[in-house]
Amino acid sequence: MxxxxxxxxxxxxxxxxxxxxxxxxxxxxxxxxxxxxxxxxxxxxxxxxxxxxxxxxxxxxxxxxxxxxxxxxxxxxxxxxxxxxxxxxxxxxxxxxxxxxxxxxxxxxxxxxxxxxxxxxxxxxxxxxxxxxxxxxxxDAMERANSRAELTYLKAQLNPHFLFNSLNSLYTQLDFDVPQAKNTLISIADLLRYQLYECNTDFIPLSKEITYLENYFNLQRIRTDATSSLHIIAGNQELHIAPLLLMPFIENAFKYISDDDFRENIIQINIQLVDDQLHFYCMNTIAVKNSAAYSSHGVGLQNVRQRLDLIYPHQHKLEIIENKSEYSVYLNLRLQRC
Structure with a gap:
């Protein structure tokens, strides 16, 4: 009519x-x-x-x-x-x-x-x-459907990767601090619950993602002697972000952190929100033997590159700087309100 x-x-x-x-x-x-x-x-x-x-x-x-x-x-x-x-x-x-x-x-x-x-x-x-x-x-509908299917596949890849690293942290604690290992197991359960039940949407509040990253950071720092720091300056956390987008960078920082005796081994992570621009910086020292692994970027980094291209086309800038001793990630991302 x-x-x-x-x-x-x-x-x-x-x-x-x-x-x-x-x-x-x-x-x-x-x-x-x-x-x-x-x-x-x-x-x-x-x-x-x-x-x-x-x-x-x-x-x-x-x-x-x-x-x-x-x-x-x-x-x-x-x-x-x-x-x-x-x-x-x-x-x-x-x-x-x-x-x-x-x-x-x-x-x-x-x-x-x-x-x-x-x-x-x-x-x-x-x-x-x-x-x-x-x-x-x-x-366009087919492309959106394919993008959603691809994003679902990419996010599904994160869970085994995360679980593997978390179990390594738990295994390390079992040798010297069983009570703390129990607390760690509870933390792992909370993190998994977040991934399984709260990350099923395209975007989530930035505040929830930051809380998740803080918990994940505290869990991973247990299994390393490196000097690690996490600084977050985010006033307006009501903006939304694609879930688990930053985690692969932090995962790789802990995975490939150097263990040299002749220098300080460092992991430094800064997250700053300016208006609707999220500035993410992650740096870790690396051993020479790990440089090849970083050069290949691994599954995690390929994953996050694909997600950035799919979710934030022309709205992000990713720069990765690598030398023989350090690996740095700079990511500028325009967030949105949902």
């Missing part, structure tokens, strides 16, 4: 516009309205003939010659019928309309042939445009 009224009011407006532009030279209002009605009726017939019949047939059979022949026949029928009916009605109307009957029938038919082209081209253009829009919508 909504489409019907849209078409109705469009043609009503088209009719009055046609009346003012094409037949402005006719002084008699009745004549002008009548001729405009005949023209617009023919244009409407041409339009919907192409829109509802010729173009769908073309899309089905993909035969351009067939389309051109059918369109020409349709045009000829419309122009001939229009010219015949116009002369017939004008000669037998009860109320005479001032009209110059010196017009030649063939000339009248020829002129209306070109008027019908307005409807032909209008119908073809609209059908092509709408089909293109619908096809693009379907393509």
């Amino acid at each position: 909504r489409r019907f009224f849209m078409h109705f009011f469009f043609w009503l407006g088209f009719y009055f516009l046609w009346n003012q532009i094409i037949y402005f030279y006719i002084s008699d209002t009745g004549n002008r309205l009548y001729f405009s009605a005949l023209d617009v009726t023919m244009i409407i017939c041409a339009f919907y003939g192409v829109y509802s019949w010729l173009m769908p047939a073309y899309f089905k059979h993909k035969q351009l010659i067939r389309l051109l022949i059918q369109a020409t026949i349709w045009l000829a029928l419309l122009a001939t019928g229009y010219a015949y009916l116009m002369k017939l009605f004008l000669r037998h109307m009860l109320v005479p309309i001032h009209f110059d009957f010196s017009w030649n029938y063939n000339e009248l038919q020829y002129n209306r042939f070109f008027i019908a082209l307005v409807g032909i081209f209008g119908g073809a253009f609209l059908k092509l445009a709408l089909d293109r829009i619908n096809a693009q919508r379907k393509l």
Whole structure:
């Protein structure tokens, strides 16, 4: 019904516009309205003939010659019928309309042939445009579905990776502090609960993600003697972020932290929120033997790169700087409200 009224009011407006532009030279209002009605009726017939019949047939059979022949026949029928009916009605109307009957029938038919082209081209253009829009919508929907499926797969990869690292921390504690190991097990359960039940949405509040990162950081620092620090400056934590986006960087920092005796082994993490821009910095010292592992970026870093490209296209800047002794990650990210 909504489409019907849209078409109705469009043609009503088209009719009055046609009346003012094409037949402005006719002084008699009745004549002008009548001729405009005949023209617009023919244009409407041409339009919907192409829109509802010729173009769908073309899309089905993909035969351009067939389309051109059918369109020409349709045009000829419309122009001939229009010219015949116009002369017939004008000669037998009860109320005479001032009209110059010196017009030649063939000339009248020829002129209306070109008027019908307005409807032909209008119908073809609209059908092509709408089909293109619908096809693009379907393509966008498929891309969104594929992106969601890919993101689901990428997030599913995080859980085993996280669990493996957490169990390593728990295993380390079991050798020297069983009570603390119990607390660690509770922390692991809380972190897993967060991943399984709160990360099933596309975006989560930044405050929850920061709490998760703090808990994860405190859990991972147990299994290393490195000097580790986490600084967070985030005033407006009501912004939202894709879940578990920053965790792979912190995971890798603890995984590849150096264990050298001749220098201080450091993990430094800074998170700062300025307006809607999140600035993330993560640095850790690395041993020479681990540089190759970092160069390959690992599953975790490939994962986060893909997620950034999918979720934050043109809204993030990721820079990774590596040398023989340090590995640094700089990420600027524009967050959003949900």
